[in-house]
Structure formats: structure tokens, C-alpha cells
Amino acid sequence: xxxxxxxxxxxxxxxxxxxxxxxxxxxxxxxxxxxxxxxxxxxxxxxxxxxxxxxxxxxxxxxxxxxxxxxxxxxxxxxxxxxxxxxxxxxxxxxxxxxxxxxxxxxxxxxxxxxxxxxxxxxxxxxxxxxxxxxxxxxxxxx
Amino acid sequence: xxxxxxxxxxxxxxxxxxxxxxxxxxxxxxxxxxxxxxxxxxxxxxxxxxxxxxxxxxxxxxxxxxxxxxxxxxxxxxxxxxxxxxxxxxxxxxxxxxxxxxxxxxxxxxxxxxxxxxxxxxxxxxxxxxxxxxxxxxxxxxxxxxxxxxxxxxxxxxxxxxxxxxxxxxxxxxxxxxxxxxxxxxxxxxxxxxxxxxxxxxxxxxxxxxxxxxxxxxxxxxxxxxxxxxxxxxxxxxxxxxxxxxxxxxxxxxxxxxxxxxxxxxxxxxxxxxxxxxxxxxxxxxxxxxxxxxxxxxxxxxxxxxxxxxxxxxxxxxxxxxxxxxxxxxxxxxxxxxxxxxxxxxxxxxxxxxxxxxxxxxxxxxxxxxxxxxxxxxxxxxxxxxxxxxxxxxxxxxxxxxxxxxxxxxxxxxxxxxxxxxxxxxxxxxxxxxxxxxxxxxxxxxxxxxxxxxxxxxxxxxxxxxxxxxxxxx
Numbered sequence: 001x002x003x004x005x006x007x008x009x010x011x012x013x014x015x016x017x018x019x020x021x022x023x024x025x026x027x028x029x030x031x032x033x034x035x036x037x038x039x040x041x042x043x044x045x046x047x048x049x050x051x052x053x054x055x056x057x058x059x060x061x062x063x064x065x066x067x068x069x070x071x072x073x074x075x076x077x078x079x080x081x082x083x084x085x086x087x088x089x090x091x092x093x094x095x096x097x098x099x100x101x102x103x104x105x106x107x108x109x110x111x112x113x114x115x116x117x118x119x120x121x122x123x124x125x126x127x128x129x130x131x132x133x134x135x136x137x138x139x140x141x142x143x
Numbered sequence: 144x145x146x147x148x149x150x151x152x153x154x155x156x157x158x159x160x161x162x163x164x165x166x167x168x169x170x171x172x173x174x175x176x177x178x179x180x181x182x183x184x185x186x187x188x189x190x191x192x193x194x195x196x197x198x199x200x201x202x203x204x205x206x207x208x209x210x211x212x213x214x215x216x217x218x219x220x221x222x223x224x225x226x227x228x229x230x231x232x233x234x235x236x237x238x239x240x241x242x243x244x245x246x247x248x249x250x251x252x253x254x255x256x257x258x259x260x261x262x263x264x265x266x267x268x269x270x271x272x273x274x275x276x277x278x279x280x281x282x283x284x285x286x287x288x289x290x291x292x293x294x295x296x297x298x299x300x301x302x303x304x305x306x307x308x309x310x311x312x313x314x315x316x317x318x319x320x321x322x323x324x325x326x327x328x329x330x331x332x333x334x335x336x337x338x339x340x341x342x343x344x345x346x347x348x349x350x351x352x353x354x355x356x357x358x359x360x361x362x363x364x365x366x367x368x369x370x371x372x373x374x375x376x377x378x379x380x381x382x383x384x385x386x387x388x389x390x391x392x393x394x395x396x397x398x399x400x401x402x403x404x405x406x407x408x409x410x411x412x413x414x415x416x417x418x419x420x421x422x423x424x425x426x427x428x429x430x431x432x433x434x435x436x437x438x439x440x441x442x443x444x445x446x447x448x449x450x451x452x453x454x455x456x457x458x459x460x461x462x463x464x465x466x467x468x469x470x471x472x473x474x475x476x477x478x479x480x481x482x483x484x485x486x487x488x489x490x491x492x493x494x495x496x497x498x499x500x501x502x503x504x505x506x507x508x509x510x511x512x513x514x515x516x517x518x519x520x521x522x523x524x525x526x527x528x529x530x531x532x533x534x535x536x537x538x539x540x541x542x543x544x545x546x547x548x549x550x551x552x553x554x555x556x557x558x559x560x561x562x563x564x565x566x567x568x569x570x571x572x573x574x575x576x577x578x579x580x581x582x583x584x585x586x587x588x589x590x591x592x593x594x595x596x597x598x599x600x601x602x603x604x605x606x607x608x609x610x611x612x613x614x615x616x617x
């Protein structure tokens with residue numbers, strides 16, 4: 001593994017760890033009724049996901065996930081646009097009403113979504129793919 | 144036993160064994176070798192992490208028994224942790240190999256000392272890694288740190304040491320001196336990443352990030368980029384920014400010796416072919432562009448005048464490549480695929496001026512370093528000419544930056560003369576003899592720096608209460 005390979009792969013692992021953090025906080029909430037880590041983890045994930053919708057380089061604050069090509073590509077592979085919208089809505093529901101008994105069912109759905117993201121990130125860490133030709137083409141040939 | 148628990152138990156046991164070995168390995172290295180302080184901090188982090196992971200594995204099994212439906216997720220969690228350890232694993236052995244007998248310790252100490260004077264870098268430290276790659280490299284510690292911060296939420300007792308960077312030296316270059324000046328460039332990567340991630344963001348880093356956005360809008364103004372394409376373009380600009388920043392950072396700290404070392408290194412790696420020097424690739428700007436920035440910075444800092452009489456091939460190459468027209472720069476993804484040329488143009492027009500400002504802002508002024516070099520160069524060269532370790536002619540210790548630059552200039556221009564003087568005219572074209580005398584020159588340079596560091600420490604202690612009590616006793 002060359003150092004550059006390692007660097008590219010490390011981005012996928014960062015996404016897997018980020019997803020694990022969200023999943024663990026949600027599992028603690030659903031299974032053990034603990035919510036200490038719920039709000040910070042979900043707020044971070046929500047912020048990152050909203051940021052991923054519009055391309056920019058944040059000069060004022062650090063966005064934790066979905067800013068690198070590796071993160072965005074993995075997200076694209078696992079979640080459709082509908083899934084993203086759904087995840088955003090579900091995160092808002094959990095953040096807004098964590099004490100509502102119905103919210104746990106929503107949190108459970110979120111666990112499945114983020115677990116899928118974690119598994120895909122781990123897979124890409126093991127089997128990184130070359131840059132998508134679509135991206136290269138868009139950069140080289142202005143529309 | 145619930146279905147799947149046996150598999151989880153197996154995975155957990157494998158990881159337990161893995162971390163157990165790593166923990167013992169780090170402890171053993173600390174017992175048997177001497178390291179720079181930063182390596183010790185890194186080993187201690189790994190030991191705490193290993194101990195914490197072993198406890199966490201027990202908790203995961205307990206969780207799996209209480210909530211069997213979560214088994215697949217818990218298994219993924221173990222897989223993720225194992226992969227984080229794989230990344231650390233790649234650092235541990237090279238860090239263990241870089242004990243004080245295998246690295247140019249005085250140079251590392253000097254660089255670490257200079258690092259403290261860089262804006263926002265006080266109390267930072269660098270772990271040296273000896274690598275099998277024939278390339279100097281700064282490990283992207285941002286990823287490792289971001290990952291460590293997340294892992295800390297699972298393993299709260301293992302905090303990654305703050306302001307810790309990693310720098311790799313090729314193991315074959317460990318004992319040499321001149322080519323190891325490349326570490327200043329690698330330290331630049333560490334500084335850039337620290338500044339980029341600092342909270343609040345550094346004013347000039349924020350300006351640089353705005354310049355990236357302006358550049359991309361200018362380069363691709365006819366269409367809006369989708370997030371993935373934008374991320375790739377921003378990454379490429381980010382890579383180029385860091386390379387130019389690191390080169391200029393190194394020059395600010397160590398002067399033209401860095402440029403000479405850089406030329407030597409590129410030559411060694413075979414990167415100085417005529418065609419290659421004007422090519423930008425996704426990770427690096429063209430060598431000609433980098434050299435143009437070197438020369439510009441050296442001129443603005445008065446170093447260029449101070450080395451005006453150096454008649455060396457390395458300097459001529461710097462000058463020639465720096466004068467190549469920017470219109471000749473090309474961007475290629477790989478050996479044959481052209482990349483977006485507009486990215487190069489906006490980089491030169493919009494981004495590079497912002498990099499220059501940032502470097503000047505974060506590094507100490509070096510006017511006095513140039514003056515000290517001009518004053519000391521003659522006496523340092525006189526020492527080297529007669530085979531003596533350079534030493535001060537007054538009570539003040541020699542400035543290490545003067546020693547480095549004088550010795551490098553001497554190496555580039557006067558080595559044949561020394562060979563002839565000590566080995567006779569027959570040895571003039573003997574490669575082995577030239578190599579031996581280069582090694583000697585490097586050893587004298589390193590010793591002179593070490594002497595200067597010791598004298599400096601002595602001056603710091605003299606006059607203190609401790610000094611007075613020692614004086615009385617003696």
C-alpha cells in the first residue's frame with residue numbers, strides 16, 4: 001500500500017467511524033434509553049448531510065463528514081436522493097422529540113440507514129475504486 | 144448461544160490478540176530504545192487505546208447477549224475498530240525503528256525547536272518514522288486525528304496527543320544530513336493541517352479557502368459543479384496549495400539550503416526530466432512553478448543576493464526552471480490524459496498570492512538569519528576546508544541556519560578541492576572517495592549544529608540560581 005493509497009482509504013474509514021458513532025448513539029437511545037450522546041451525534045450528522053447538498057469549501061467552520069470525494073461517492077452509492085431526504089426528516093424528528101415513544105421506531109430506521117453507510121464505507125476502504133469517469137469528464141469538458 | 148454470537152466472539156478474540164501484541168510491542172520499544180519525546184507520547188496513546196479496546200470488546204459481547212438483533216451491527220463495529228488499528232499498525236513499526244541512533248537527531252531537534260516559533264504551533268511535536276518508501280512523506284495526521292477523536296467516544300481513556308505530527312524519512316537516508324532538510328517541507332504539511340483545523344480558523348487560511356471558491360467559480364463559470372466534482376477540484380487545488388505552502392515554509396525556516404536539498408532529492412528520484420518539470424498532476428504542481436516560487440521568496444528575503452557568488456549547477460537549474468513561461472505549464476491526470484487547464488490558471492492568478500501571504504504571516508522574519516549567514520559563512524567554510532568542525536570565533540554560538548547554508552554552499556562548490564587537498568590529485572575522480580568526504584562533511588555539519596545547541600542551552604542556564612549553586616560546589 002503506497003502512502004497515497006493509505007490516505008485515500010483513510011477517508012473511507014473516517015466515514016465508517018463517523019457512521020458507527022451515529023449508530024452507537026442511536027442504539028444506546030433505542031435499546032438502553034440513554035440519550036447523552038444522541039443530540040451531539042445527530043446534530044453533527046444532520047449538519048454534514050445538509051452541507052453535502054450544496055458544493056462549497058467552508059472557510060469558517062469544519063464540517064465533519066460528506067465534504068470529500070470519498071465520502072460523497074459512498075453516500076451516493078448507498079443512499080438515493082429520497083433516502084437522504086428521509087434521513088434528514090428522521091434526524092429532525094429524533095432531535096425534536098426524543099422523549100416521544102414513537103420516536104424510537106424512527107430511530108431504529110435511522111440505525112439501519114447509517115449501518116448501511118458504515119458497511120459500504122468499510123467495503124470501499126478494502127476495495128477502493130478509481131475516480132468515477134463522470135467526474136473526470138465534468139472537470140475536463142465544460143458543458 | 145444466539146445465532147451469530149459465536150462469529151462475533153471469534154472476531155472479538157482475533158482483535159483482542161492483535162491489540163494485545165501491539166500494546167506489548169510499544170512497551171518493549173520504550174524499554175529498549177531511546178526516542179524523541181513525541182514518539183513516547185505516540186506509543187503511550189497506542190498502549191492506552193489497546194487497553195481500552197480490550198475492555199470495550201467485553202462490553203460488546205455483553206451487549207450482543209442482551210440485544211441479539213444488533214449482532215450484525217456490533218460485528219461491523221469490531222471490523223471498523225480493527226481497520227483503525229490497521230492504520231496505526233502502519234505507523235508503529237516505522238516509529239519504533241526511528242530511535243535516536245538511526246535519525247539525524249540534531250537536525251530533528253533544531254526543526255522541532257524552530258516549529259515552536261511558528262504561529263499557533265507552540266507545544267507541537269513530531270514523531271519520526273523510518274519508512275521503506277524512497278520518498279519523504281508527511282503522514283496525513285488530520286485523518287488519523289479525526290478518526291482518533293471519534294474512537295475516543297467509544298474508548299474515552301485514549302486521547303490522541305494534541306499537536307502531534309508524523310514525518311517519514313526513507314530508512315536509507317536516516318544518517319544523512321543534506322537531503323534530510325526535506326523534513327522542513329514535511330513539517331510544513333503538519334503546520335498547514337494544524338492551521339486548517341484550528342478553531343477559530345486562522346484568518347489567512349480562511350482567506351485561502353475563499354480563494355479556492357473564487358478560483359473554482361472562475362474556472363468553471365459556465366456551469367455549476369455537482370458536489371462530487373466540486374470536491375475533486377477543491378482537493379486538487381488543496382494539494383497544490385499545500386505543496387507550495389510547504390516549500391515556502393521550509394525556505395522561510397532554513398533558507399536556500401532547502402531549495403538545494405530539494406533539487407538533489409528530485410534528481411535522486413528522477414523527477415527533473417525536461418518534459419516533467421512543467422507538468423501539474425492531481426497531487427503536485429509543476430516543478431518549474433515550485434522553483435519560480437522558491438526563487439521569488441529567496442529574492443524577497445535577500446537570500447538570493449547573499450548567495451549571488453555561488454556557482455553551482457543546482458542554483459543554475461533553479462534559476463532556469465523558474466524562468467520558464469507559465470504559458471508552458473500543463474495539467475495531466477496521468478501520463479497521457481490532459482486535465483482541466485483552467486484550474487492551473489486560476490491557481491496561479493488567484494490562489495498563489497494568498498499562499499505567499501499566509502507563509503509570511505505564520506513564519507518568523509528571517510532578515511537577521513541572512514545577515515548572520517553573510518557574516519559567518521567565511522569562517523565556517525574555513526573550518527570545513529581544513530577538516531575541522533565549524534566553531535564560533537566569538538562567545539556567541541554559531542547560528543544553525545548559517546551552519547546549514549554555509550555547509551551546503553561549501554558542499555556544492557568546494558568538495559573537489561577538499562578531496563584533492565586530503566586525498567591527492569589521484570582521488571579527484573574517485574566516486575567512493577567523494578562519497579566518503581560528503582559523509583564527513585555532513586558529520587561535521589551535524590556536530591557543529593549539536594555544539595551550537597549545547598552552547599545555547601549552556602547560555603540559558605548560566606546566570607540562573609542553579610548555575611550559581613553548581614559554581615559554588617565546584
